[in-house]
Amino acid sequence: MTDTTLNLSHQLKLPCGAVLANRIAKSGMSEQLADRDGAPTDKLRRLYACWARSGAGLLITGNVMINRDGLVEPRNIVLDDDRNLADFATWADTVHAGGTAAVWMQINHPGRVATVPFTRRPVAPSAAREPVPGYNLRKPRELTGTRIQELIRSYGRTAELAVAAGFDGVQIHAAHGYLLSQFLSPLANTRDDHYGRDAVGRRRALLETVAAVRAAVGPHVPVSVKLNSKDFQHGGFTESDSLDVAVALADAGVDLLEISGGNYAEPAMEGVHHTGEAYFADYTRKVRDRVDIPLMLTGGLRTRATMETLLRDGVDLIGMARPMAFVPDYPARVLAGEAEPVLPAGPRPLGYRPLDGYLQLAAHNAQFHRIADGRTPHTHAGLGTVLRALGKMSAAMAGQAVLPR
Template sequence: MSHLAEPIQIRQTRFKNRIIKGAMSEALANDAGQPNHLHFGLYEAWAKGGLGCAITGNVMVDARAKNEPGVVIVETERDLEKLKQWAGIGKKYGMVQLIQLSHPGRQCPKGLNKETVAPSAVPFSPLLATTFATPRELHEDEILDIIQRFAESARICEKAGFDGVQLHGAHGYLISQFLSPLTNKRQDQWGGSIENRMRFLLEIYKATRQATSENFIISVKLNSADFQRGGITEDDVITVFKAIDDAGIDLIEISGGTYEAPVMAGAKADKRKASTIAREAYFLDFAEKIRQQVKCKLMVTGGFRTVQGMNAALDSGACDFIGIARPLAVETDLTDRLIVGQDVRYAVKPIKTGIPFVDKMAIMEIIWYAAQFKAIGQGKRPNPKLSPLKVFLNYAKNNVKAVIKGRINSRKSA
C-alpha cells in the first residue's frame, strides 16, 4: 500500500492520509475580512477530492495588519457562525482543517494599512521598497498584545470547530522577522541572541496552548533558511526547531524564503543540485537533518510532483506528511488520484506576466492561484491556461481600490 494512504494521529485527531494542502492565499474575503460561500465552495471541492488535511491561507490576527486585500480576519467572535460553517466542511468529509494564523509585520503593501510594524525599522531591498514601506519598530506592550491576539484567535477557531491552527513563522512574516537578524536589530529581550529572537515565537505558542484545549493541534511553519545573506544561520534554525519541539509543538512544516528571496515559490529551483532535483522536494535535505533533532511530526511542502517521490520521502522517515500547494489549485481531485498511484497532471511553472519588475517579485505565484480559487469557490473548473497578465491587471485594479478606501477610512477615523 502507498505510504500516502496510511492514516496517522496527532493528539486525538486522526488524519486519514498523509497529504496536507499547504497554505495558499485565497483572497476571497470581503473588505471586513469575513469568510463566505467562496471559501466554503473551495474547501468542499478539496474535501471531496480526498484531502487528508487542509491548512487555510493567511488568517490575520489583527485587522490593522492585513497583508493583502481579501484576507480573512479572526480577532473577535464576530464571524463565529461563518467559521463554524467552514469548519463543518472538514467534519462532513473527514478532512482535518487547520487555520493558519499570521501577522504580516512589515510585509504589507503601501497604503493598505495605516502603518506597518516590525521588530525593527528595517527598510526593504531597493526592488521592493517601491511597494513596501519601511516599518515602525514595535513597542514592548504592542509585542505582548500581538502574542495575546494569536492566542485569542486560536481560541475562537477551536470554538468554531477547527481541529487546530498553524502559526505562520516563515516566509518573512512577523514571527520570521523576529527570528532573522536581518530584520530584528533589537537590543532588548526580544532581539540579539537567538534565545531572545525566538522568544516571540515561544511566547505565542505558550499563550496559544493555554487558550485552547489539550487535544487542539498547534503547528508552526518555519523556514529552513531565509536564503538571504546575513539571515538566520542553520545553527540558529536548528536551535529554534529544537526549542519549539521541546515546548510541545505538534507539527512543524518546513519551508524557506521571504518576499525578498521567494524560494518557497520555486525561485532558484533550477539552481539546485541534480541529486536534490531528483528527490523533488525543495527542503527534504534539511528535513532529514532536523529529523534527528526533534520528536514532533514533520511536514515538507514544495516541489513534490510524483507518487514515487512522495512515497520515498515518507519511507525515508524525513517527514510524516507531504505538503502539496499549487498543484491543488488546478487539480482539486489530486489527492484521490495520488492515492491510486497517478502523478500530478500539470507541471508547475513560473507564472510570468511579461512585466519584468512584477515577475521579479514573484507576486504572481500568489495572485494567479488566488484567481483559480475564486473560480473553484464559484463551482467552476480551474483553468491552467489562465492569462497571468489579465490576472495581474485585475489584481492591480482591486488593490488600488482597497488602498484608496483604506486612506479614506483612515482620514475619517483621524
C-alpha cells in the same frame, strides 16, 4: 527512525492525540476571499467544499489575520473577536461535511509587509524596511515590549476563537517573512532587549506565541508551526538558526512542524531557488536527526514516488500547495496511483525574484477565484491570466473596508 512500510494512505497520529486520515495535506495559500469586514464568504466556502473532496487528510487555511492593524493582502480573513463567529463555524462545517479531512486555521500577522493602503505605518521587531520595492517605501515602527506581548495574546485569542468555531487545529505562521519570521531574522530584528540581541532572544516571541496558543486551545488540539529552513538572504536567518528553533519548538510541545523557506525578497517557496521536487528535503533530513516530532514538508512535491520516498526517510506529512490550485483533487489522484497530472508552468520568469514570486502567487489566486465561482481552473497560467488576477486584486484593494486602528 524510518519506517519502510509507510505509504501515503496511512493515518498519522499526532502527539496531542488527534489523527489525520492520510499523509497528504493542503498547505496554506492565501485565498483573498473575505468580505469587507474580514469574514468568510460563500465563495470561500465553495472553494473549501471543493478541497474537502480533494482526498487530502488535512486542509490548512491561508492567512487568517490576528487583528485588523495589518493585512497581508486585500480581502484577508480577520478573526480578532466573535462578531462573525457563525460565519467561521459554517466554513469549518463545510469542510467536515465534505469528507474526512481535518481543517486547521493558519494564524498570522504581516509585520512590516502589511498591505500598503490599510497600514500607513506598519510595525516590526525593529525599524528596518523590507528590502522589496513597495514595502521599502515605508519604515515600520519598532514594536514596544508591551505591544509584542499584546500581539502574542492576540495569537492566543484567535486560536481560541478558531477552535470555538469548529476548526480542528491551528498553525502559527512563522515563515515567509511575516511578523514572527521577522523576529527570527538578524536582518529584520536588531533589538537589544530580550526579544532580540541574540538567537535565543530572537526566537523568544515565537516560543511565547506557541505557549499562548497552547494555553488557549488546550492539550488535545493540534498546534503546528510553519518555519523557514532559511531565508536565503545573506546575513539573515540561517539553516543552523532554523535547526535550533526546530529543537526549541519540539521542546515546546508543538504537534507538527511544517518546513518551507524564503520570503518576499527571496521567494524560495515559489521555487525560484530550486529545480526538481522537494525543495527543502535536505534540510528536513537534518531536522529529523535532531527532533522526533511530526514533520510536514512543502515545496515542489509532485510525484507519488518522491512523496513515499520522503515518508520512508522520516517525513510524516506531505504538503501540497500549487498543484491544488490547478488540480483540486490532485491528492486523490496520487492516492489512487494515477499518473500525476501535468501542471502549467506558470508565468515566464522576468528575472527579478520578488516580482516573479508575486506573479506566481497571482496565478494561483486566479484559480482560487475560478473554483470559488464554480468554474474549473485554467489549464494555463500565462501572463494574461496573471494580469487579470492582478486587476481583480486591485479592485478588491480599492473596495476593502477593514481598516487598521
